Amino acid sequence: MFDSAQLAVQGALDAGASYADARFVISRSETIDVQDQNLTQLDHSEQAGIGVRALIGSSWGFAATADMSHEAVREVGERAAAIAEASALVPGPPMEFADVPVHDTSWSTPVSEDPFEVPLSEKVDMLIAVTKTLQSVEGVGVATGSLAFWDTEKWFISSNGHRIHQHLVESGGGFSATAIGENETQIRSYPQSFGQFETGGYETVRAWDYEANALRIAEEAVALLSADEMEERETSLILEGSQLALQIHESVGHAIELDRILGWEAAFAGTSHLDLQKLGTHRYGSELMNITADATLPGALGTFGYDDEGTPAQSVDIVDEGRWVGVLSGRDSAAIAGLPPGGMVRGDGFNRLPMVRMTNVGLLPGTGTLEEIIADTDEGVYMSTNRSWSIDDRRLNFQFGTEIAWEIKNGKIGRMLKNPTYTGITPQFWGSLDRLAGESEQVHWGTPNCGKGQPEQVAHTGHSASPGRFANVRVGVKG
Amino acid sequence: MRTARFLADEVLTMVNSDVDAEVYIDTGSSSLTRFANSFIHQNVSEDASEITLRVAVDGRVSSATTTVSTDDSLRSFVDATIETASKQPADKEWAGVGPPVEIPDVEHWDDATANADPLQRAEVVKAFVDAGDGLSAAGYCQTEARTHAYANSAGRVAEGRFTTAVVDGIHQTGTSAGSGHAAGSTLRTLDAAALGRLASQRARDSAAPFDAKPGDYQVILSPECIATIAVFLDAYGFSAKVAQEGMSFARIGEQQFDRSINIWDDATDSEALYVPFDFEGTPKERVDLVRSGVVSSLLHSRRTAAKDKTASTGSAIPGGDVFGPFGVNMFVGGGDRSVESLISSVDRGIFVSTFNYCRVLDPKTLVVTGLTRNGTFMIENGQLADAVTNLRFTQSFIDAIGPGKVGGIGNDQRHADSEFGPMLVHAPSMHLKAWNFTGGADG
Incomplete structure (x- = not known):
């Protein structure tokens, strides 16, 4: 595999590239979907091919092919260089490319139980049993369960001398119950909406014990149909961990992507409200807000050994006691900003150009427990499990909805509330963080569907979070 | 080089006659030239074929997709998909594969778009950028040419090809942005300069x-x-x-x-x-x-x-x-x-x-x-x-x-x-x- 990648790099260099790298990638996945006790999809997918980046002057070219013949591999390197040459018709400023140490190494995800070796019948039967339990609750209209596993091997070669092999394994899934009313639907999901995904094997799925939680989830979905509507007001908002993870992803993770800050995503994903001139001084949130981008966290979904530019995985401080101090970067964007490269560049498969992506952008834990935070709240709402998410192109104005909420009065959980939403402006919202639960309640939540780029790429990212409380938040926003 | 239809038939011949099977082939090239801050910063192209096989063994269904199409790999791909299906519970809602049908004689294809090279896409980008007269432009120009083929064990076959082209971009002042967008099957009919003028006008008009x-x-x-x-x-x-x-x-x-x-x-x-x-x-x-x-x-x-x-x-x-x-x-x-x-x-x-x-x-x-x-x-x-x-x-x-x-x-x-x-x-x-x-x- 390294030989193929080397051949592609040489093709690009011979065609005039000043720098080139190549990733040979073999990835396979297994997806299982069950609806209402019926196996609706069992799919296996395999992708194999090579993608080459070539730099000529200040311009990049990228080409990919699934044809692994020597002739095709060399040609794809040459084609990447030709594309870079064409880019020079609309050239940019001189390209800098930050130096990183050169590695000749290998890295693998620690796995206890290979998810592809667990019998299909066991996985399918588990999901069927879960949906059977969900359907046992009168009023559940649709019961779904799914599992997905990815096994990815990459061989990376660069003209700087990198030679890196990686083997990544990711596992996860979840289930949901939907109750259907006269003119509404209510859904409850577990472990979170879209499921929970982590690096590792089937042991990560077992740890969530789907079957033990199915009945509660189904009953909550049905109960929501007759729950009171959340009223619009300003109050204390306590977010359950997976919703806080989503809040981090949308209002911090994307905003700190250096390519967005530099304008490279302006037309599609958008830019950022952050100004590089204010790195180190801008107040992002309250002093309880400490955020890192840590690609080394064991088990978290955004964990790897090396990024797709050969930079080692690392932990970078992003927000320190509420002060913005770091960004997500790659070798070219970091050089422009005068920062060390963060090792955060990844591509979605062999045929996608690596770009700045979140690793594990998470909130360091506070102290205490959710129970203590609730007990310490005179009046407020507790919201759990994301249902909708919308945020503007600068990651400033957001409106999020969750599946379920409960009223809090005098330190106690009260009535269930449906259709909960909250809205805010990023720095003000994070500035109102006044309680954060401790490490015992922290989870490395995984987001398996982060979209970015054109052609669009899907990344798997991690977000550590424990439940937190925000003061004076506008909730119950109505149409 | 095997055509999409030939490849679909080849996969189908590897499936036993007592198994319902359908094969979908997607092959071709896709290229996208992306610009930001008024220069081309990402420029990509890929050639790839994807083979999707769905089989039903007595109503037990499994599907699989691969980009690898050597003879050996296809044989093991087919065998593994059938083996997987045979061990699953029946899909109670499996509707079977469809009988032979006539496919509409329609093709949305343009040779020039299929053959568009990186330089042509860069020229489109340049026209959009230049129309902004100094504003900061971002967006992309995409072309693709693909062939799809379908074949199933009941004798249904279909094959077709298409091209697409997109020009999409914004111009930005320091305080505002305006956009322009066009898409179709033919690159030459997309007027990048006009889109750039529209985008820059909207950006300037919304600057305050x-x-x-x-x-x-x-x-x-x-x-x-x-x-x-x-x-x-x-x-x-x-x-x-x-x-x-x-x-x-x-x-x-x-x-x-x-x-x-x-x-x-x-x-x-x-x-x-x-x-x-x-x-x-x-x-x-x-x-x-x-x-x-x-x-x-x-x-x-x-x-x-x-x-x-x-x-x-x-x-x-x-x-x-x-x-x-x-x-x-x-x-x-x-x-x-x-x-x-x-x-x-x-x-x-x-x-x-x-x-x-x-x-x-x-x-x-x-x-x-x-x-x-x-x-x-x-x-x-x-x-x-x-x-x-x-x-x-x-x-x-x-x-x-x-x-x-x-x-x-x-x-x-x-x-x-x-x-x-x-x-x-x-x-x-x-x-x-x-x-x-x-x-x-x-x-």
Whole structure:
């Protein structure tokens, strides 16, 4: 595999590239979907091919092919260089490319139980049993369960001398119950909406014990149909961990992507409200807000050994006691900003150009427990499990909805509330963080569907979070 | 080199005769030249073939996809897929593979677009950038040429090819942005310079926006906004799977929309894109979804059609057994009025260039929250007036085009960029009598 990648790099260099790298990638996945006790999809997918980046002057070219013949591999390197040459018709400023140490190494995800070796019948039967339990609750209209596993091997070669092999394994899934009313639907999901995904094997799925939680989830979905509507007001908002993870992803993770800050995503994903001139001084949130981008966290979904530019995985401080101090970067964007490269560049498969992506952008834990935070709240709402998410192109104005909420009065959980939403402006919202639960309640939540780029790429990212409380938040926003 | 059809047949011959099987081949090239800060910063091209096989062994179903097509790998790919299926519980809703059919003789293909090289795409980008006359430009030019082939064990075969081209971009001042968008099957018909001029004009015109008060406004929505509304109706309402689950708003035969609203899916229209058959080899004909405001039909795959004892409409997509059927050649019927005429009929309202980040709050009522982007303007006394800062809205898309809610429809229909992608909906501008803006994007 390294030989193929080397051949592609040489093709690009011979065609005039000043720098080139190549990733040979073999990835396979297994997806299982069950609806209402019926196996609706069992799919296996395999992708194999090579993608080459070539730099000529200040311009990049990228080409990919699934044809692994020597002739095709060399040609794809040459084609990447030709594309870079064409880019020079609309050239940019001189390209800098930050130096990183050169590695000749290998890295693998620690796995206890290979998810592809667990019998299909066991996985399918588990999901069927879960949906059977969900359907046992009168009023559940649709019961779904799914599992997905990815096994990815990459061989990376660069003209700087990198030679890196990686083997990544990711596992996860979840289930949901939907109750259907006269003119509404209510859904409850577990472990979170879209499921929970982590690096590792089937042991990560077992740890969530789907079957033990199915009945509660189904009953909550049905109960929501007759729950009171959340009223619009300003109050204390306590977010359950997976919703806080989503809040981090949308209002911090994307905003700190250096390519967005530099304008490279302006037309599609958008830019950022952050100004590089204010790195180190801008107040992002309250002093309880400490955020890192840590690609080394064991088990978290955004964990790897090396990024797709050969930079080692690392932990970078992003927000320190509420002060913005770091960004997500790659070798070219970091050089422009005068920062060390963060090792955060990844591509979605062999045929996608690596770009700045979140690793594990998470909130360091506070102290205490959710129970203590609730007990310490005179009046407020507790919201759990994301249902909708919308945020503007600068990651400033957001409106999020969750599946379920409960009223809090005098330190106690009260009535269930449906259709909960909250809205805010990023720095003000994070500035109102006044309680954060401790490490015992922290989870490395995984987001398996982060979209970015054109052609669009899907990344798997991690977000550590424990439940937190925000003061004076506008909730119950109505149409 | 093996053709797509040859490859499909080759895979099929490896399947035992007692197994139902269908093969879908997607092969070709896709290239995209991306620019930001007025220079090309990402420029990519890929050649790849993807083979999808679905088999049913006594109703036990499994599917698999691969990009590897050597003889040995195909043999093990087929064997493994059958082996996997044979060990599973039966799929109670498996509808079987379809019999031989005639595929419409339609092709949306352009040789020049298929052969477009990186330099041609760069020239398109340059035309867009230069039209901004110094503003900061960002966007992309994409071309692709693909061949799809389908074959199944019941003798159904289909093959087709298509090209697509997209130019999409924005120009930015320090405080504002404006956008331009065009798509079709032919690159040479997309006028990048004109799109660049439109984008830069909107950016300059909105350079000093003010904060509009939240509330109900009449709106003129561009084709991009209408495409987003249509694609949400498509996914959350016209899908027969969603309807069978009781989660669709659609009630066949009811006047749910304004009488001026007509929506259909049609891969055979000369303006359509892609191939005239679906992922199950079912031919695509025109499907009228809304006629004069009345919901008239739903979109079906073979699975949903069997359940409703009707015929598939050729709307199966990859992964469709989970997500449901989906129309990829949606048309929203145009009117007879210019955009200027639509604006002239609004005393006080808001013109919206594009929506951004729309998300459903409830799928059944299709209440959606989202924001405006790339040029939002007040309309005063029938004319475009000052620009306003981006606004957040929370609005039922069904109510917005409900009976009596449409003030007029433009004659400017074209392929418009929607929330789910750029080449799904052909739509016009529209005047809607009420739209609920809930706040400014900057707070």
